[in-house]
Structure formats: C-alpha cells, structure tokens
Amino acid sequence: MTRTDLTREADAPARRADGDIRVAVSTVIFTLRRPRGDERAAVVLPLVRRTRDPFEGQWALPGGWLDATEGLDAAASRTLAETTGLSPAYLEQLYAFGAVDRSPSRVVSIVYWALVREDETRTEPQENVDWFDAESLPDLAFDHNAIVDYALWRLRNKVGYSRIAHGLLPDVFTLAELREVYESILGRRLDPANFRRQVESSDTLIPTDDFRTGSHRPARLYRYDREVELADRGPLDIRH
Amino acid sequence: MTRTDLTREADAPARRADGDIRVAVSTVIFTLRRPRGDERAAVVLPLVRRTRDPFEGQWALPGGWLDATEGLDAAASRTLAETTGLSPAYLEQLYAFGAVDRSPSRVVSIVYWALVREDETRTEPQENVDWFDAESLPDLAFDHNAIVDYALWRLRNKVGYSRIAHGLLPDVFTLAELREVYESILGRRLDPANFRRQVESSDTLIPTDDFRTGSHRPARLYRYDREVELADRGPLDIRH
DNA sequence: GCAAAAGTGTTCGTCTTACACCCATGT
C-alpha cells in the first residue's frame, strides 16, 4: 500500500468550511548513509514529492492528516509507514508548528523526529520518495526547511546527553561503530581512547563474548543495556 | 474582560459533527511566592475553575480554543490574558498532547509554559482563578496533572543551562536574589561563593553602580545583558 | 564591638583532553 498522497496538507479528507483548523502530523526521520570511501557517513532523510497543490512537485516531509481515532504518536507512525514504508526504532515529538501563513489553508502540524537503522531502509522503493543529504536540501514545501533545521539541532544536542545513537545501530556493535555514529552526527572526530572510557563509565553498554573479525585486531561487540532508564524526556518517559 | 469560560475544552465555539478534531492552547505559568518567614520561596501557578462539563467545578490550566486567524504563540498569550490577566515575560511551547481519551471529545492541546514576576501577578483578582503550590496540586481536569509535572521537569532542567531565571526577576537584582530563584526552583541550597563565580564567568550579567542597602553590607545590583544570545532553543530562536 | 551578609582565596577531587604506548590480527 503506497499512499504518498497523504502529504497533501491542504486537501482534507473531507472538505470543510473556511475558518476551520486541521491537524497534520509529519516526521523528520534520519538515518546514516555510509559512502563508498572512508569519508564520514552522512545524515540523510526521506522526502516525499507532492502530487497536488499547494507546492505540487516540490519535496516535503512524510506525513498525513491526524485521524480522530488515533493518538499523535500513532498518527506519526502510521503516516510515516504509509508514505515511506519505514518503522523507526526511535520516535519522539519535535514541535508543533502553527503559524497562520505556513500553508494556504489553516494547518497545525505536529512534527515528530525519528531514527532508523540503515539496513531498515531497504524496503521496496516507493514511488515519489527519495533520500536527501540533510546538509544540502532543496527548497521544500511549506516551512519544512526550517523544520528540518530544528530537527537536526535537536539530534545533535540530544546525542550529547542521551543514548539515541542506539536507534542507528543494530543489536550488537563495536565501539568503533558507535563512535562513527557520534562523529557523523556531530561532524567532528572523537578520540577513540577517551570515547571508550566515557561510554564504559556510563554503564549503558553490556560487553558480549563475541568479536567483530575481518580486519586487523578483532573488536569486542557490545549491546545496549535495556535495564538502564533513559529518563531524558522526564515524566513523559513513563510509558514503557 | 473576564472570559474564564474559555477553558471549556469540550465545548467548541461552534458545534461540529462527530469525528472532528479541535485544537486548544493551554499554558502552565509559574511564579515564585515568598512566604513571610525565611523559608524558601514556593513555585506556584494559577488555575481556572471549570464552569461547564466535562470536569465542571474542577481546576484546570488556563487556556482556550485556537483561533483560525492567529498563530500558536499568539493564541497562548491571548487565552492566558483572557483567563488570568497575565502577560508573561517568558513563554515557550512545551508539548502537544493528543491522546484520544484525554477528553470526552477529540481535542489536541498545544501546551505552553511561562514565567512571570511576582509583582506582575497583582492584577485585579479574577473570578474562578486561584494560585496553587506546584508541589501539592488537587486533582485537575483532563490530563493536566501530568502536564504540570512535565512543565516542572522542564523548568528545573532548563534553569541549569539557560538564563530563564530572568523571567522571575525585575530589571535589576542582587546576586543573592538571583541565587534564591535558583534555590527555589531546584529545591536545594547553593554555595553563595561558587554561585557568584559561576554567573560572573558566564558573562550574562552587567554590574550596575547601584547597591541594595538596608541590611548589613550593601549588595551590588546587576542587570541581564540583552546582547547575549540565548540560543537555547536552536533555530527556533531566530525571531527577535 | 558584634552579627550577618557581601565578596575573595584556596584546596581538593573529578572530569576532559591530548597523546604516548602496547596488543592482536590479516596480509
């Protein structure tokens, strides 16, 4: 089921009288794309090409209308899956955008941001969906350029005090792979020795007995400790 | 103009068909109330007593319906002024709450949080408005208890890395007064010597040539440096 | 003079950073 037309923010499922306010849900979903060479991985995100006015032909964030029978989180998951086929490991509300002139009709967009592992993005290619480097986006529909900028800022901020890098990695990984995630997001090199000590002293990783072999000295594989409470969203995290 | 009835989340200005989603705006607005003795100041907030179902007679956050002709920030300012007469110095979006069962009808609430100085709260007393200690609230309407808990968490978090204490103080103040604000919010004593050095090295305060006299050694008065960029909300702060 | 708050100095332990160095493996 491919319903890329769900990004039509200005066309309601059922037309309403003027003066009405409609609620949309959109998601900025990031993953890391590793280039062929040894260059640093790039932060990329999927966009959906609009097939109707306004902004027909331009790229926009995946999203859709909030359904009266679903909560906001559920709407974000559903519209993201319907437009791109993705099911993110990490999903969090970003901000509510509701300027009067952000769309020809009156739309309040509840925007989420999310992370997926690169291997999860290998779904069947969707029509009108493509991936873009977060650093060099084209002109997007609505206020979506500003929204992506804000989501990038939140991502870089949060990676410093939270363990969201988890959302970009498989179950087990080496410390070098974890460090590469941080380096790609922060855009700078980190000292491998100091990085190791920091994550080890944080007690959020469990070392396994397995090693990643294939090149030089084998590296120990780690997994995240599911028992560790994140508590980076305060009382909102009480939802298990 | 006292329109406390604007908190009626389940009564739209114009009734609509079932299945519709309405957008409300509410605000958690804090101030500090200094008790008579030398006890620490308490974090208090105003609530509005509901005059209609649902939750008739219970206390709720001040708020109202989003108007189609105004942005979200403007709606928060307007509904707060209409229900409580307050105009906060600091106002920031907190979170969008949209669980299906949070109200008998379908309401998405964009919630803001704000700070006012205590001297600004001396407006003419409004009907059905009262102030409550944030630590010991009664059972509120809707999910407003959880919302206040989250706002308190954000306040305590943000006071650590931002200069929001500004919003609770007059133009000029002593370092002891600034420290009292931090102590009240964080709920613990701070070392005066270390506190002084921290704020001085942060370069956000401008010392004046005036002193607060009246008790013991006079204390120098400071004011906030308006030139210092806050940048604690990332790209969203570009709004001057 | 004395109490009390304003303001300064100093020490100590922890965390960050930089970088030297050893270890284990594929080629």
Add this chain to the structure above:
DNA sequence: ACATGGGTGTAAGACGAACACTTTTGC
C-alpha cells in the same frame, strides 16, 4: 614483519564542591 585499528596508561588543564577568610554595613 609490518601496517592498522583495538585497547591501556598517564599527565596537564578545566571545572565544581567545600570551606576558610576578609570586607562592609546596621544595630
């Protein structure tokens, strides 16, 4: 053997907590 990334050691500087100490006022 040697190149390379995995992993450990260590010293310098930054920073925060604790607290002794000096200064300046009201009484």
